[in-house]
Amino acid sequence: MRLCFCSFIAVAPLVARSSPLSIATQAILSFGNEQHAGEQPTFGVGFDLTASYGTAAVSFANGTVVPVAIVTAEDGYTEVLKRLSLESSQHLAPPYQNPGDAWKDKPREVMRKARKAVGMPASQDVGYLAKVLLGLRAQVEEYLEQPITSAVVTTPDLIALYQEDLQDAFEYVGLHYIVVPVRYDLLYETAAAYAGYGFGLCSNYTEQDLCKEQQQDMPSEDVMAVLYTRTALTVSLSVVKSAYYLYEPINRYLSNFSLGHDALPRTKYEEYWGAVAEFLERIMNENPYYKRPTKVLLMGDESINDQTFMRTVANVLGDQGAESPKVLWEDFTFVAAKGAAELAKRAPYDPYKTRMHC
Numbered sequence: 001m002r003l004c005f006c007s008f009i010a011v012a013p014l015v016a017r018s019s020p021l022s023i024a025t026q027a028i029l030s031f032g033n034e035q036h037a038g039e040q041p042t043f044g045v046g047f048d049l050t051a052s053y054g055t056a057a058v059s060f061a062n063g064t065v066v067p068v069a070i071v072t073a074e075d076g077y078t079e080v081l082k083r084l085s086l087e088s089s090q091h092l093a094p095p096y097q098n099p100g101d102a103w104k105d106k107p108r109e110v111m112r113k114a115r116k117a118v119g120m121p122a123s124q125d126v127g128y129l130a131k132v133l134l135g136l137r138a139q140v141e142e143y144l145e146q147p148i149t150s151a152v153v154t155t156p157d158l159i160a161l162y163q164e165d166l167q168d169a170f171e172y173v174g175l176h177y178i179v180v181p182v183r184y185d186l187l188y189e190t191a192a193a194y195a196g197y198g199f200g201l202c203s204n205y206t207e208q209d210l211c212k213e214q215q216q217d218m219p220s221e222d223v224m225a226v227l228y229t230r231t232a233l234t235v236s237l238s239v240v241k242s243a244y245y246l247y248e249p250i251n252r253y254l255s256n257f258s259l260g261h262d263a264l265p266r267t268k269y270e271e272y273w274g275a276v277a278e279f280l281e282r283i284m285n286e287n288p289y290y291k292r293p294t295k296v297l298l299m300g301d302e303s304i305n306d307q308t309f310m311r312t313v314a315n316v317l318g319d320q321g322a323e324s325p326k327v328l329w330e331d332f333t334f335v336a337a338k339g340a341a342e343l344a345k346r347a348p349y350d351p352y353k354t355r356m357h358c
Contacts, residue, residue, distance in 0.1 A: 042060065043058050043059060043060045043061065043341075044058070044151075044341050044342065044343070044344030044345030044346070044347065045057070045058050045140065045148065045150070045151045045341055046059070046151060046154065046192070046336075046337045046338065046339065046342070046343065047151050047152070047153040047337060047340060048153070048154050048189065048334075048340060049129060049132055049133075049153060049155050050155065050156055050189065050227065051081055051156060051227065051229045051232035051234070051260070052073055052078050052231040052232070053070060053072050053073055054071045054132040054133070054135070055067065055070045055136075056069035056140065056151075056337055056341075057338040057340070059338070059341040059342045059344065060345075061345065065342060067338060068139075068140075068143070069136050069140065070333070070334075071136050071139075073128075074128075074131070076128050077129070077132060078231045078232075080124075080125050080129070081158060081161075081257070082257035084125070084158040084159070084160040084161045085156075085159065085160070086159070087160075089159075089160035090160045092104055093162040093163075093164055094109075094164055112164075116171075116172075122165075122171075123165070125165060126169045127172075129165065129166065130173050133173045133175070134173050148175065150175055150176035150177075150178055151175055151176075151344060152178045152341070152347070153166055153177070153187065154187045154189050154191075154339065154340045155187075155189065156227060156232075156234055156255065157184075157189070157190070157234075157236065157248055157255075158255070159250065161186070163179075163185050163186055166186070178344060178347050180244070180343050180350075181244060182245070182246060183246055183247065184248070187340060187343070188248060190223065190236050190246055190248055190297065191339070192339035192343075193299050193335045193339055194223065194225075194240050194243055194246075194297060194339065195243035195338075195339030195342050195343060196334075196335035196336055196337070196338035196339030197328050197335060199240075199243070199295075200215075200218065200240060200241075200243035200244070201242070201243055201346075202215050205345075205349050205350075206349050208351040215242040215244065215351075218241055218242045219241070220239050220240070220241040221239070221241070221294055221295065222237070222239055222294055223237075223239075223293050223294065223295045223297055224236065224237055224238075224283070224295070224325070225238065225296075225297040225299065226296065226297070226300075226313065227299045227300055228260075228300040228303050228304050229261070231257060231262060232256065232257045232259070233259040233279060234253070234254065234256070235253075236248055236252055236253040236254070236283065237252045237284060237287055237290060237293065238252055243339065243342075243343065251287065252283070253283075254279065254282060254283055256279055259272075259275060260303070261306065261309075273312055276309070276312055277312050277316055280312070280313065281316050281319070292323075292325070293325045294325050294326070295326050295327075296313070296325050296326070296327045296328065297335070298328060298332045299332050299333075300333065301333055302333075304332050314327075
C-alpha cells in the first residue's frame with residue numbers, strides 16, 4: 001500500500017508577524033489505514049480560489065483561525081472561471097460512469113499527460129489556477145521560512161470545474177491535494193463558508209466516534225450563500241447538515257459573471273441594482289416550494305462594503321415575507337478559506353476517512 005506523508009502548513013502576511021513555527025512542532029501525518037503515529041497537527045491551511053482572487057487562512061490546534069494571504073488574479077483567470085460556469089463547457093472527466101466514457105475521453109487525457117510530461121500544466125485552465133496557488137504558496141513559505149506540502153481548497157460551484165483540474169493544479173505547484181469527503185467530491189464555498197462561520201463542526205475533532213455521532217445528529221438547515229466580487233455575483237439556496245454534507249443541485253445555484261461590482265460604472269445605476277435584485281430573487285422564485293433560508297452567508301471582496309448592495313440583499317429577503325434570516329458577513333473575504341483551513345486541520349482525524357491525492 002502506498003502511503004502519503006504530509007504536514008499541514010500555515011500561511012502568510014496580512015497579520016502581524018510572529019516567530020516562524022519550527023519544523024519540530026509539525027506533525028508528520030500518515031494517511032490510509034495506518035494509525036496516527038505522530039503528535040496532533042498544530043495547524044491546517046485552506047485556500048479559496050474564487051472569482052477574481054484567491055485567499056489563504058490557517059487554523060491552529062488551539063482554535064484560532066487566522067486569515068493570512070490574498071492574491072489578486074489576472075484577467076485570464078477570471079475568464080477561465082466564467083467559462084467553467086457554463087453548461088456548454090462540460091466534458092467527460094474522471095471518475096467515469098462506465099468504460100465507454102473513459103475510452104471517449106482518452107484523447108483529452110493523453111494530451112493532459114503529455115503536457116505534464118514536459119513540465120507544463122495539464123491544461124491552460126490548470127495553468128491559471130496554478131498561478132494563483134503559486135502566489136499563495138510563496139507567501140506561505142515566506143512567512144514560515146520553510147516549504148509547505150498540503151492544503152484543502154474550496155471553489156465556487158462551477159459546473160465545468162472538475163476535481164482533476166484542482167488536483168493537477170496542486171501537483172503542478174508541488175502540493176498534496178487533500179480530498180475532503182463531501183457530497184460532490186469538491187468542497188464548494190457554501191460548505192466552506194458555513195464551516196468558516198463556525199457551523200457544522202463537531203466540538204472535539206480528535207475523538208472520531210464522538211465527532212461522527214455529533215455530526216450525524218446535526219439538524220439540516222436551509223441557507224443562502226451569496227458571493228459578490230468585482231467580477232461576479234453568485235447565489236445558492238442550499239441545505240447543509242454539517243460542514244461535510246451540502247445539498248446544492250444545479251437548480252439551486254446561479255452564477256453571473258456580468259453582474260460583478262466592476263459593471264456598475266458601465267451601467268445605469270438603477271438598472272444595475274435592479275438586475276442584482278432580480279438575480280438574487282430568482283433563486284427563490286425558481287424554488288418556491290423549498291424552505292426559505294435561516295442564514296445568509298456573504299462572501300466576496302471589498303464590493304460587499306457597498307451599502308446599496310447590502311440594502312438590496314435586505315430588501316430581497318424582506319420581500320419574501322418570511323422571518324428575516326440572520327445575515328453573516330464577518331471577515332467575508334476570508335471566510336471560505338478559513339473553513340477550508342479548519343477542515344484541513346481536522347483531516348487526519350476525520351471520521352469520514354479524508355483521502356490524500358499524491
